[in-house]
Amino acid sequence: MSVRSDTIIRVGVPVVLVLAWQAAVSSGILPDNYASSPAGVVEALATLDERNLLWPSLGTSLARAAVGFLIGGSLGVFFGTLVGLSVRAETVLDATLQAFRVLPHFALIPLLLIWFGIGEQPKIALIALASFFPIYINLYKAIRGIDPRLSELAAIQKLDRWQTLRDITLPGALPGLLIGVRFALAGAWLSLIVAEQFNAHSGIGFVTMQARLFSQISTIVACLVLYALVGILIDVGVRLIERRTIAWHASERAR
Amino acid sequence: MSAVVAFPRPRAASDEAPVVEVRSLRRRFGERSVLDGVELTVGAGEFVSIIGKSGCGKSTLLRLVGGLDTPSEGTIRRDPSLNLVFQDARLVPWRNVWRNVTLGLRGEPLQRRDGARRVLAEVGLEDRIDDWPATLSGGEAQRVSFARALLAEPRLLLLDEPFGALDALTRIRMQNLIARLQRDHGFAALLVTHDVEEAILLSDRILVTRDARIAAEHHVTLPRPRHRTDPSLLPLKQALLADLGIADA
Ligand SMILES: Nc1ncnc2c1ncn2[C@@H]1O[C@H](COP(=O)(O)OP(=O)(O)O)[C@@H](O)[C@H]1O
Ligand SMILES: [Mg+2]
Numbered sequence: 422m423s424v425r426s427d428t429i430i431r432v433g434v435p436v437v438l439v440l441a442w443q444a445a446v447s448s449g450i451l452p453d454n455y456a457s458s459p460a461g462v463v464e465a466l467a468t469l470d471e472r473n474l475l476w477p478s479l480g481t482s483l484a485r486a487a488v489g490f491l492i493g494g495s496l497g498v499f500f501g502t503l504v505g506l507s508v509r510a511e512t513v514l515d516a517t518l519q520a521f522r523v524l525p526h527f528a529l530i531p532l533l534l535i536w537f538g539i540g541e542q543p544k545i546a547l548i549a550l551a552s553f554f555p556i557y558i559n560l561y562k563a564i565r566g567i568d569p570r571l572s573e574l575a576a577i578q579k580l581d582r583w584q585t586l587r588d589i590t591l592p593g594a595l596p597g598l599l600i601g602v603r604f605a606l607a608g609a610w611l612s613l614i615v616a617e618q619f620n621a622h623s624g625i626g627f628v629t630m631q632a633r634l635f636s637q638i639s640t641i642v643a644c645l646v647l648y649a650l651v652g653i654l655i656d657v658g659v660r661l662i663e664r665r666t667i668a669w670h671a672s673e674r675a676r
Numbered sequence: 677m678s679a680v681v682a683f684p685r686p687r688a689a690s691d692e693a694p695v696v697e698v699r700s701l702r703r704r705f706g707e708r709s710v711l712d713g714v715e716l717t718v719g720a721g722e723f724v725s726i727i728g729k730s731g732c733g734k735s736t737l738l739r740l741v742g743g744l745d746t747p748s749e750g751t752i753r754r755d756p757s758l759n760l761v762f763q764d765a766r767l768v769p770w771r772n773v774w775r776n777v778t779l780g781l782r783g784e785p786l787q788r789r790d791g792a793r794r795v796l797a798e799v800g801l802e803d804r805i806d807d808w809p810a811t812l813s814g815g816e817a818q819r820v821s822f823a824r825a826l827l828a829e830p831r832l833l834l835l836d837e838p839f840g841a842l843d844a845l846t847r848i849r850m851q852n853l854i855a856r857l858q859r860d861h862g863f864a865a866l867l868v869t870h871d872v873e874e875a876i877l878l879s880d881r882i883l884v885t886r887d888a889r890i891a892a893e894h895h896v897t898l899p900r901p902r903h904r905t906d907p908s909l910l911p912l913k914q915a916l917l918a919d920l921g922i923a924d925a
């Protein structure tokens with residue numbers, strides 16, 4: 422199939438679905454007070470903007486996700502690199518970290534609430550947890566998965582430790598790291614949505630909660646749309662970064 | 677490393693010391709000795725080939741000389757300026773051609789790129805200087821790895837079946853290339869191959885390995901340049917095949 426007809430289908434399917442949704446509501450097949458409608462959602466977004474709630478709420482939610490992701494991600498990079506490079510660190514740390522991983526991190530919510538109270542901290546902690554593991558695991562595995570024959574090359578070319586890290590290890594592990602980043606961002610966003618369900622005083626979650634109290638279906642769906650759009654934007658962003666930073670990878674695959 | 681701009685050096689007296697001296701070398705893997713009692717000397721500028729059956733320890737010997745492995749017994753003295761060309765070109769996939777060539781070299785990027793350009797020109801790949809390794813053919817990739825090995829002007833080049841993965845025609849071109857490079861740079865070479873003709877065309881001396889040691893030695897006195905169709909190669913070819921235990925009916 423040609424690239425063009427591919428694109429048409431890719432864009433066409435959601436457009437048709439949205440039109441069908443609108444038609445179903447307009448014709449009365451789907452009750453309006455149950456599922457809202459595309460027009461209703463747009464209207465709700467406009468109302469949120471009028472009440473000066475749209476961008477500030479989005480900003481608050483994004484900031485939460487970003488802070489949590491940065492904390493969890495940095496720790497993931499640190500421990501992933503450490504455990505990837507050092508067999509001793511692996512012996513000491515990996516089993517413990519893996520044991521934590523099998524526990525779904527949402528199960529920790531009650532503990533986090535007791536430890537951190539009901540402010541920003543438990544939300545950030547939850548998001549950080551969700552960001553940590555994908556990055557840790559993927560980076561650690563990527564470093565371990567680097568072709569051992571390249572270590573021989575490093576020895577023959579007399580690379581020192583720093584040069585080996587810079588020219589072999591880190592760039593070789595970059596595709597793995599970026600896969601981890603993608604999973605971590607998805608996890609961070611999901612955790613944000615969950616975290617905002619309990620006791621938020623600001624952010625998209627807060628708007629959703631208010632809308633639920635007043636049974637404003639359109640506003641709730643509008644918030645869902647916001648969550649989804651940001652999720653898509655994040656994914657597209659990471660793909661762009663991937664394409665820019667690992668150009669060699671594309672040529673490798675094209676073989 | 678100061679060898680960014682490196683021209684073939686004039687031979688000084690100290691350059692005439694052997695570049696490899698292996699004494700009573702043994703390498704065991706578990707119970708089995710893959711190498712046992714190997715003695716080997718390679719003089720400065722000398723081209724030595726090692727042929728032998730697959731699995732008889734040729735790569736192991738080369739890795740030991742290259743310092744990638746340690747002997748179970750015995751001693752190895754080597755010129756520290758050595759480099760090794762692997763059978764696979766072993767380019768770093770995420771570094772473009774010139775960064776592969778200058779891997780491990782310090783200095784300004786522009787200066788390093790110029791150094792890479794110089795050696796790449798020698799192997800006929802100047803125009804691929806900015807390309808990704810994945811876009812090179814097998815022969816081109818191997819030429820880049822030759823350029824990388826030559827950049828720092830080593831006095832000893834270890835070659836482990838460097839043409840083994842290439843098609844017959846590319847192989848012939850590469851053999852001519854290595855002969856030319858050796859003439860121009862004057863490095864000593866230790867070449868592992870199982871191609872008898874290749875060994876005869878390139879070498880000053882051919883060693884045959886068998887039963888974990890070097891079992892036979894042939895000096896090749898034929899004048900250079902040598903041609904693969906030259907009938908005077910035949911007697912040596914027959915002798916080598918006999919050493920390898922292959923009856924040439
Ligand atoms: N790291 C290793 N561990 C165990 N056995 C090895 C190792 N490296 C090589 N060998 C064995 O040593 C023998 C010689 O191998 P090698 O030097 O690669 O032979 P070749 O002459 O074909 O290059 C083979 O039987 C191989 O299985
Ligand atoms: Mg071998």
